[in-house]
Amino acid sequence: MRYKNLVINDPEELMFGLAPKPVTTPRGLVIGGGQVYAELNFTLPMMSINHNTLGEVYSHYREIAEGALERAVHLNSKGVVLEFETLLEMTKTPDIGVEIVKIMNEICERYYHKYGLASEIRLTPNDLREFERPAKQRSSAWLEPMMELFERGMMAGGDLLSIESTGGKEVSDDALMMCDVKGVMFALSVLGVRDMQFLWHKIVTLANRHGKIAAGDSACGFANTAMVLAEKKYIPKVFAALVRVISVVRSIVAMEEGAVGPDKDCGYEGPFLKAITGIPISMEGKTAACAHLSPIGNIASACADLWSNESVQNIKLLSGMAPTAYFEQLEYDARLMNEALRMGKMHCQVLQQLLVGSDVYTDPQALILSPENVIRISKELIKGDSYVANARNGALVALDIIEEALQSGKLNLSEMETNYLPIFRDDLNSIPDLESDFIEMMLPVLDPGKFILSEYGL
Amino acid sequence: MNEIIEKLLEAVEFGKIDQKSPYPPQLRGMDGSHELTQQALAAGVDPQRILEDALIPAMGNVGKKFAENKIFVPQMLMSAKAMGASMVQLKPFFASGAIKSKGTFIIGTVKGDLHDIGKNLVAMMVEGGGWTIVDLGVDVGSERFIEALKSNPGAVVGLSALLTTTMVNMGDIVAGIKACDPATKVLIGGAPVNADFCRSIGADFYAPDPQNAVEYLNKLAS
Numbered sequence: 001m002r003y004k005n006l007v008i009n010d011p012e013e014l015m016f017g018l019a020p021k022p023v024t025t026p027r028g029l030v031i032g033g034g035q036v037y038a039e040l041n042f043t044l045p046m047m048s049i050n051h052n053t054l055g056e057v058y059s060h061y062r063e064i065a066e067g068a069l070e071r072a073v074h075l076n077s078k079g080v081v082l083e084f085e086t087l088l089e090m091t092k093t094p095d096i097g098v099e100i101v102k103i104m105n106e107i108c109e110r111y112y113h114k115y116g117l118a119s120e121i122r123l124t125p126n127d128l129r130e131f132e133r134p135a136k137q138r139s140s141a142w143l144e145p146m147m148e149l150f151e152r153g154m155m156a157g158g159d160l161l162s163i164e165s166t167g168g169k170e171v172s173d174d175a176l177m178m179c180d181v182k183g184v185m186f187a188l189s190v191l192g193v194r195d196m197q198f199l200w201h202k203i204v205t206l207a208n209r210h211g212k213i214a215a216g217d218s219a220c221g222f223a224n225t226a227m228v229l230a231e232k233k234y235i236p237k238v239f240a241a242l243v244r245v246i247s248v249v250r251s252i253v254a255m256e257e258g259a260v261g262p263d264k265d266c267g268y269e270g271p272f273l274k275a276i277t278g279i280p281i282s283m284e285g286k287t288a289a290c291a292h293l294s295p296i297g298n299i300a301s302a303c304a305d306l307w308s309n310e311s312v313q314n315i316k317l318l319s320g321m322a323p324t325a326y327f328e329q330l331e332y333d334a335r336l337m338n339e340a341l342r343m344g345k346m347h348c349q350v351l352q353q354l355l356v357g358s359d360v361y362t363d364p365q366a367l368i369l370s371p372e373n374v375i376r377i378s379k380e381l382i383k384g385d386s387y388v389a390n391a392r393n394g395a396l397v398a399l400d401i402i403e404e405a406l407q408s409g410k411l412n413l414s415e416m417e418t419n420y421l422p423i424f425r426d427d428l429n430s431i432p433d434l435e436s437d438f439i440e441m442m443l444p445v446l447d448p449g450k451f452i453l454s455e456y457g458l
Numbered sequence: 459m460n461e462i463i464e465k466l467l468e469a470v471e472f473g474k475i476d477q478k479s480p481y482p483p484q485l486r487g488m489d490g491s492h493e494l495t496q497q498a499l500a501a502g503v504d505p506q507r508i509l510e511d512a513l514i515p516a517m518g519n520v521g522k523k524f525a526e527n528k529i530f531v532p533q534m535l536m537s538a539k540a541m542g543a544s545m546v547q548l549k550p551f552f553a554s555g556a557i558k559s560k561g562t563f564i565i566g567t568v569k570g571d572l573h574d575i576g577k578n579l580v581a582m583m584v585e586g587g588g589w590t591i592v593d594l595g596v597d598v599g600s601e602r603f604i605e606a607l608k609s610n611p612g613a614v615v616g617l618s619a620l621l622t623t624t625m626v627n628m629g630d631i632v633a634g635i636k637a638c639d640p641a642t643k644v645l646i647g648g649a650p651v652n653a654d655f656c657r658s659i660g661a662d663f664y665a666p667d668p669q670n671a672v673e674y675l676n677k678l679a680s
Contacts (some may be wrong), residue, residue, distance in 0.1 A: 046622045046650070087623050088570055130572045131597060173575060179532045225575065234531045236578075313622055415529065 001251065002256045003382050007278030011371035014271065014303045017341045019342040020278035022305075023261050025117040026159055027108070030081040032280025032305040036164065036337040038330035039265055039282050039306040040068050040123070041291075042323040045313045057344040058103055060314045065104040067239065067324035069111040069119060073419045073439070075331050076115065081282070081306055082108070083265065086149070087126040092128060093147040098156050099373050105157025115241050122215060123158025124264070125149045127166045131416050136193050137167050137455040149338040154212040164220040164223045167195020168250070172222050176189060176229060179239045179420065180428045181246075181395070185370055186442045188222060188243075188250040190435055194456040201221040204258035214259040218267030218280070219247035224292070227268070227365060231293045236417045241364040242424060243434060245398045248272040248381050255279060265308030268296065271369055272394075274303055275378040277398040282306035290322070295363035298355040302371060302393035307334050347422055361410045364402045364417075373401050389433040396428050462510045463477040464503060466494040466544065469529035470516035475543045481536055505551040506558070509588060513541050516596025517586030525581075525669040531579065538582045539566060552590075559590045560679040564606045566594035568631060571624035576648060576668075580616060583668040584675060599627075600634030607635060614675060615660070619648040629659040637662060645674060 006021050019032025023274045026393035042064045044133035049057055065082060072080045072312030082104055090097035104121055111117040128142035129135045150161060168191030175183025196217060200324060207214040223244045255261075264271045265288075269279030280387070285300030294300070301307055309326045319325045340351040352371070359366040368377060381394040403421060405411035430439055439458065468474075469491045474484045477488035477510040489497070498508050504564035520537045523529045551557040563584050567577050574596050585591045591612065592606050607613055615635055628646055635642050645663040647658050656664035 046655075047625045049623055087621070089623075133595070177531050177575065181531065229531070236530060267547045313540070315547055386500055398559070404597055416528075 001252070001382060001384075001387055003252065003276050006275050006375065006378055009375065010277045013351060014275055014371040014374060015163050016304050017338045018200045019261070019305055020056050021260065021280070023280055025118070025213065026122045027112050027120060029081070029118045029120055033296050035078050035342055035425040036304060036334040036341070037079045037081055037306050037311050038072075038077065038327055039083055039308040040327045040330060041083045041265065041309055041311045042086065045182035045232070045315045048107050049087060049096070049232075050116060054341070057096070058116075062103050062107065064314050064323045065107040065323065066242045066328040067321050068115060069107060071324050071327050072119070072331065073111065073115045073117055075328065075335075077331050079118040080327070081120050081122055081160065081262075083122040083162075083308070085311065086333050088107060088126050088128070089225070090094045091149050091417060092145055092337040094145050094152055097123075097125065097149045098152045101153045101156040101158045108157065119155055120159045122160035122162055122264075123150070123153045124164065125153070127163055128388060130166045134170055134449065134451050135166070135455065136452065138198055138457070139455065145290035147202060147206065149212070154207065155170045158212070160213045160262065161203055162215045162268070163199070164215065164218045164264070165195060165199050165223050166198070167456070170190035171227075174236065174447075174450070176222075176226050176237045176243070177287065179235055181239070181242060182426050183432060183441065183446070184222070184243055184246055184346065184444065185388065185391055185395075185428075185431060186438065188246050189220070190220070190328060190439060190442075191451065191456050192222070192247075192250035192358055193253050193387045196250055196458070197257060200259060202255035207357060208258070211348065214254070215269065216259050216261055216263035217254045218253055219251050219269055220263035220264075220266045221322045223268060224249040224266050227294060228292050230365070231458055236420050237295070238364045238413065238420055239424070241368050241402065242395045242398055243367060244268055245272070245377055245381070246370060248276075248378075248394060249357060249387040249447070252276060258290060262306050265306065265327045266310055268369065270372045271303050271371070272378050275374050276382060278368070282308050282332060284308040284310045287333065289324060296359055296366045296369060299359035299369050300331065301337065301367045302352050302355045302369070303374075304337075307337070352384055361405060364405075364411065364413070367401060367411060368398050376401065381420070384433060386433055386435050388431065388435050388438045392428050392431045396425070399425055399428070426449065459646070462494055462498045463507070464501065466491060466498060466508065466512040467516045469494055470513055470537055470540045470544065471519050473533060473540050475536070475540045490543065491540040492543040492547075494552055496619060499547065499548070505548050505556055506647040508544070509548060509557055511543055513544055514588045519582075520566065521583055521669050521672055527656075531631055533583065535608050541586055549597065551613060560579075560588045562590045562592060562674070563612045563616060564592045564594065564603065564610060565616040565618070566598035567596040567618045568627045569597055569599040569619075570627055571619050571621055572596045573618070573620035573648075576620070577618040580618070580647065580668045580671050584616075587672045587676060589675060590616045600631040603631055604634055604638045607638060611639075613642070615642060615644045615673065616665075617644065617646045619646075619651065622650045625650045625655065626662065632659050633659050643678060645671060647671065648652065
């Protein structure tokens, strides 16, 4: 792993709106430069996407962008990011995705020139390689439309580039359901890392060629899946917390390959990435309840530079269209954080303490996201010489933090949860430092039909 | 004989696959479902009885505990694996007709959608309920459902979707299935769907969770 020192060592410096390496966008947003901006995410209502409905599809995106930016002007917003997370058809047929970027970019440009409102589009194509089982991470024909959408989409106005890549998911899905921490380690710190290196080298090369911003990747299909499963009480919350920490070594590879942030909203590993690399991050919490429930509604914003809602359908609410309504919620949260930033460090710390304190001991997934614990875990995540060792060490200290909180009586967990703690510790302790040793350990116990080693350069 | 059946029920309920299996700790060193099924068959226990008096009730207990949030999915999966170790030995009796399953359940995630965690859970629970599963995987269009239905006449079909833009594909699939055989029952599930949507596309049942799917199917079988 490239990073050997934390850029942010002091929990007090891990603050919303402030990143040591802010990102300036073409229309003048300075993300992490002293402001928190809303990042609006949206999707279509229930409908098919086909040749006959394309006009309607484009109308929806036009309406979403227009509605959000009109509201942003009305609320005196300092800036907005619109995340266009494509639906499968829009990546499979890049023409569709590119057209939508064009539509939204024209609206962004108009509001910029007419009202001075700075807005940017984050373009997030789908990882189509998942369509093949086992996935062909490096040789899949699906890579072509994905990269085409990245390239043509960025030229059409998608200035921030992201993806929720899926390397290792073939192993992770089963491991999550079995609470198999070694399987998750293999999926993320071996397969995930290797695929991120492959994919992000391509994305960063493209972004640099066109002067665009390679932003970051979210371990959504891994750690957020774990969080949602834990919310449904399918798996223990302590396991979901560990998966989050393990996912850091996978997501940080985007930065190692040259991504500069803002990291993606649904990557709750963002605070660790910010502490280690200094990049700005997007986060989502209570305002993402339209898409999924979570136990980290307030604490997620403690060090956010963009504040997001994950995804909301373009449907009519009493107040207006849902994306407009959600933009307003995001904007008021951002406004509160920005007022604290304007008033100075002490006010930021008070607000952050409230955001952290209201969640931190209610769930182990919240616990690991307090600035103190993010720094403590991050130190372990960079100590070793391999991704495997770092992920294991980070997870072990996360376990320490959970057990300390239990012993102090501040955190309460059911016996169903605590029964898993010694199992996870034993499993983590059995993992060797070296990737090659770990692979040798895991191959006999994994289903060889689920993944293709050579597609990960192995 | 009753003792073997009781032990087998316990082994499956608590996920004890075989004697070597370290899980669950309280049954460490004891026979698992693999050995107990062998013993039951050697003792001349009717294979149908093994299925109906041990395996299905064990998985029923597991499903109940899961529905009541008393266990997590891994415990349920271990039970499913323990049941699988038993079912392997019962397979010849299914083939010969000595054991009858409750029916066949064809399941798949609909066209355009790759999400399968929920679908896999439902398949596992339904199999534990004594049904034969035909899992078509993900990104499945109506042709493949109909093809599977033709190979398994009388089967019940389950459709899963996680996206607002793929749930609409359920309508076409239901229409295709009903056109092929109007009597076929179709149940649907997934985050964006609900009972109203189920009715609107002409499906027969909306299952909000795996346990509800099992209960619906068991009602059909009874």
